[in-house]
Amino acid sequence: MRPLTRAVTIAAAALACAGCSLHNAQNALDASGPQSARIAGLWWLMLPIAAVVWVIVIAVMLWGAGRKRSVREVMETRGGTEVVANDEARSRRMTRIVAAGAIVTAVILFLMLIADFRVGQALTMAPSTKVVPIKVVGHQFWWEVQYPDSVPNKTVITANEIHIPIGTPVVMELSSPDVIHSFWVPSLTGKKDLLPGYTRSLWFRADTAGVYRGQCAEFCGLEHAKMGVLVIAQKQQDFDAWRAAQLDSATTPSDSLAQHGKAVFLGTTCVMCHAISGTSAGATTGPNLTHLASRSTIAAGTLQNTDANLYAWISDPQRIKPGVLMPATKLDPRDMQALVAYLRHLK
Amino acid sequence: MCSRFAEPAARAGIVVLVVLALAACSRERRTFHDSPPAASVAAESAKAVRSDSGVSRDGPYGNNAWALSQGKQLFSAFNCVGCHSHGGGGMGPPLMDSAWIYGFEPANIYATIANGRPNGMPAFKSRITPQQTWELVAYVRSMSGQGSKAARTNRSDEMEVRPAEAQTKTEKPVLVTPPPTVTPPAQEGHP
Numbered sequence: 001m002r003p004l005t006r007a008v009t010i011a012a013a014a015l016a017c018a019g020c021s022l023h024n025a026q027n028a029l030d031a032s033g034p035q036s037a038r039i040a041g042l043w044w045l046m047l048p049i050a051a052v053v054w055v056i057v058i059a060v061m062l063w064g065a066g067r068k069r070s071v072r073e074v075m076e077t078r079g080g081t082e083v084v085a086n087d088e089a090r091s092r093r094m095t096r097i098v099a100a101g102a103i104v105t106a107v108i109l110f111l112m113l114i115a116d117f118r119v120g121q122a123l124t125m126a127p128s129t130k131v132v133p134i135k136v137v138g139h140q141f142w143w144e145v146q147y148p149d150s151v152p153n154k155t156v157i158t159a160n161e162i163h164i165p166i167g168t169p170v171v172m173e174l175s176s177p178d179v180i181h182s183f184w185v186p187s188l189t190g191k192k193d194l195l196p197g198y199t200r201s202l203w204f205r206a207d208t209a210g211v212y213r214g215q216c217a218e219f220c221g222l223e224h225a226k227m228g229v230l231v232i233a234q235k236q237q238d239f240d241a242w243r244a245a246q247l248d249s250a251t252t253p254s255d256s257l258a259q260h261g262k263a264v265f266l267g268t269t270c271v272m273c274h275a276i277s278g279t280s281a282g283a284t285t286g287p288n289l290t291h292l293a294s295r296s297t298i299a300a301g302t303l304q305n306t307d308a309n310l311y312a313w314i315s316d317p318q319r320i321k322p323g324v325l326m327p328a329t330k331l332d333p334r335d336m337q338a339l340v341a342y343l344r345h346l347k
Numbered sequence: 348m349c350s351r352f353a354e355p356a357a358r359a360g361i362v363v364l365v366v367l368a369l370a371a372c373s374r375e376r377r378t379f380h381d382s383p384p385a386a387s388v389a390a391e392s393a394k395a396v397r398s399d400s401g402v403s404r405d406g407p408y409g410n411n412a413w414a415l416s417q418g419k420q421l422f423s424a425f426n427c428v429g430c431h432s433h434g435g436g437g438m439g440p441p442l443m444d445s446a447w448i449y450g451f452e453p454a455n456i457y458a459t460i461a462n463g464r465p466n467g468m469p470a471f472k473s474r475i476t477p478q479q480t481w482e483l484v485a486y487v488r489s490m491s492g493q494g495s496k497a498a499r500t501n502r503s504d505e506m507e508v509r510p511a512e513a514q515t516k517t518e519k520p521v522l523v524t525p526p527p528t529v530t531p532p533a534q535e536g537h538p
Binding site: 178267268269271272273283285316318319325327328329330 | 379380382417420421424425426473474475476478479504
């Protein structure tokens with residue numbers, strides 16, 4: 001390749017990379033709140049310093065490896081006895097260079113340490129203003145989400161999609177009944193592990209409305225990679241409306257297909273693990289399905305919430321998420337269609 | 348020793364033996380969408396044994412490691428542990444010992460799960476599929492060491508209060524007399 005062609009190709013590739021911006025992508029440098037902004041700030045402080053130090057170190061190393069050595073140096077390394085008159089001056093110069101290098105390194109590291117401590121302190125400092133408390137329980141392989149309220153029957157229980165108001169800090173109470181998980185929504189907050197037997201807390205705030213994707217960040221089993229979470233940041237009034245709607249019990253469908261679907265749900269293995277408020281289904285092993293149709297994804301962010309995906313998921317979850325704890329359910333196609341119609345009715 | 352194995356005839360013999368041994372290997376069948384027959388209603392009686400059910404001595408899944416592990420998972424997920432604990436019993440009878448009240452054959456246990464029993468065991472017929480019921484049957488039997496040792500599960504997710512099923516001693520099941528059925532007293536003062 002001619003040099004010009006090569007340069008043009010590289011430039012084109014660089015431009016193409018710069019043009020990448022995935023919808024819903026997890027990007028710790030695309031901060032949408034103070035917590036992630038602090039972490040991104042630390043990165044932008046450390047990256048240039050580290051880059052400059054790296055360039056200097058490599059340059060000095062290459063210069064040292066490539067330069068021609070004088071006859072005197074060769075004599076010295078071979079154990080020559082000839083002592084040169086100005087050797088003392090040279091040795092003093094070398095000591096000064098090495099000492100200066102060590103001091104500069106120590107100062108740089110110390111400044112980065114201070115910056116790191118300051119960010120760490122700011123991340124853990126609990127907000128003093130009014131907060132929204134949310135309980136998040138990590139299960140293999142999905143997230144249980146609860147909005148506690150002083151009035152017990154006003155507690156909202158949902159899964160995998162966390163709605164939060166913008167501008168108000170949320171404090172998450174994290175726990176796990178099975179193995180270690182880690183909650184990480186890169187655009188909003190750093191990671192925090194969910195440890196069995198402990199309750200840990202994490203706070204963050206979203207300043208711009210939007211949907212932020214997160215992910216379990218601690219290997220938790222076969223389907224760790226498909227344990228996604230969506231944080232939906234919305235205006236306070238939208239959040240209040242959503243929360244009020246989530247309090248409603250599921251309504252009985254009016255069309256006969258969905259009515260049959262309800263009977264299928266309550267008369268087969270679904271009812272052993274899932275809850276739908278307003279019906280006799282009250283199990284807590286799997287996600288609460290009371291408002292399933294109001295969520296945009298199923299199976300912890302694995303599939304879009306559509307009729308076809310629900311059908312495929314229920315009939316054979318192992319095909320979509322091998323190792324998931326939900327067993328396959330064999331139903332005849334008519335019952336299955338009715339079941340999907342009922343689940344899609346659960347707005 | 349080495350020189351003897353180096354002989355062509357001995358070498359050929361070893362190859363044949365290895366090939367024969369490999370030919371005996373078979374991977375167990377794992378079916379995610381199985382429709383095993385439900386055990387017939389005749390198994391309701393504790394005395395009725397395998398003759399009526401048409402299933403093998405250990406049930407359809409007694410020797411299938413995948414089905415046993417599924418059964419173990421469902422045993423927790425479906426909250427069997429709520430009454431039977433992890434085999435030691437509680438509100439319900441223990442399942443890891445040799446005593447069986449309503450029969451120990453797979454068909455009997457199937458009937459117990461499907462139709463329930465007096466004094467509190469609920470009927471799950473209209474809740475769980477025949478495949479899941481058979482998986483539970485296989486797991487329940489493995490708790491007292493029944494079925495293939497090679498297929499039984501080797502570790503537990505919960506805190507280990509007893510060795511996992513693969514290390515469990517095989518109990519010799521015996522039938523015991525059912526306790527008298529308790530009828531709850533009529534509740535007064537309730538609408």
